[in-house]
Amino acid sequence: xxxxxxxxxxxxxxxxxxxxxxxxxxxxxxxxxxxxxxxxxxxxxxxxxxxxxxxxxxxxxxxxxxxxxxxxxxxxxxxxxxxxxxxxxxxxxxxxxxxxxxxxxxxxxxxxx
Amino acid sequence: xxxxxxxxxxxxxxxxxxxxxxxxxxxxxxxxxxxxxxxxxxxxxxxxxxxxxxxxxxxxxxxxxxxxxxxxxxxxxxxxxxxxxxxxxxxxxxxxxxxxxxxxxxxxxxxx
Numbered sequence: 001x002x003x004x005x006x007x008x009x010x011x012x013x014x015x016x017x018x019x020x021x022x023x024x025x026x027x028x029x030x031x032x033x034x035x036x037x038x039x040x041x042x043x044x045x046x047x048x049x050x051x052x053x054x055x056x057x058x059x060x061x062x063x064x065x066x067x068x069x070x071x072x073x074x075x076x077x078x079x080x081x082x083x084x085x086x087x088x089x090x091x092x093x094x095x096x097x098x099x100x101x102x103x104x105x106x107x108x109x110x111x112x113x
Numbered sequence: 114x115x116x117x118x119x120x121x122x123x124x125x126x127x128x129x130x131x132x133x134x135x136x137x138x139x140x141x142x143x144x145x146x147x148x149x150x151x152x153x154x155x156x157x158x159x160x161x162x163x164x165x166x167x168x169x170x171x172x173x174x175x176x177x178x179x180x181x182x183x184x185x186x187x188x189x190x191x192x193x194x195x196x197x198x199x200x201x202x203x204x205x206x207x208x209x210x211x212x213x214x215x216x217x218x219x220x221x222x223x224x225x
Binding site: 098 | 147214
C-alpha cells in the first residue's frame with residue numbers, strides 16, 4: 001500500500017505571494033488533516049477534511065484554506081504569505097480505525113523570503 | 114497557552130537501559146493520547162496510544178502510562194536501542210477521531 005505523498009517537498013516563495021500544497025492520502029482513507037510545524041510553536045493543527053467537507057478547523061487566520069476532492073486528495077492554500085509562514089507543512093491520512101490509523105506524509109518545507 | 118507540554122527538550126540514555134519520556138496536559142476534556150516518533154525529513158510515525166479508560170498500554174518494548182488525576186502520561190522504552198534515537202511527540206485528542214494537540218517533542222539519544 002502506497003503511503004501518504006506530498007508535493008512539492010520543498011518550496012521557496014516571496015512575501016505576499018500565495019502557495020498551494022498537495023496531499024494524496026493512502027488509498028481508501030477519506031480523512032485528510034493538515035498540520036504546521038515550526039521550531040517555536042511545534043506541531044499545530046490547521047484543518048481536517050472528510051468526504052470533501054471541512055470537519056475541524058484549528059486556530060489559524062483565513063489566509064490558510066484547504067479543500068478536498070472526490071478522490072480524497074487534498075490541497076491547502078496560503079495567500080499573502082508572511083515570513084512567519086515558513087514551516088514544515090504535514091498532511092495526515094486517517095483510516096476507519098481513527099487516530100491509531102493515522103499516517104503522516106513527509107511534509108512540504110516552505111520557506112518565505 | 115500550551116495544552117500539552119513536554120518539559121524535557123532532550124534525553125540521553127545508554128543502550129539497554131530504560132528511556133522514560135514525560136508529558137503533561139491541562140485540558141481535562143482530553144481522553145485519547147498518542148505517542149509519535151519522528152526522524153529528520155520524515156513525518157511523525159504513530160507508536161502507541163492510550164484511552165482515558167485505561168492507565169497502561171503495552172506494545173512490545175513500548176509502554177504508555179496514564180495518570181489522569183495528575184494529568185500526566187509517560188512513555189517507557191525498555192530496552193532502549195540506538196535505532197530509537199529520534200524526536201518523540203506526545204499528542205492528545207478528545208475522542209479517537211478528533212484533531213491532535215501536540216507537545217513540542219523530546220529528542221531522545223540512545224548511546225551504544
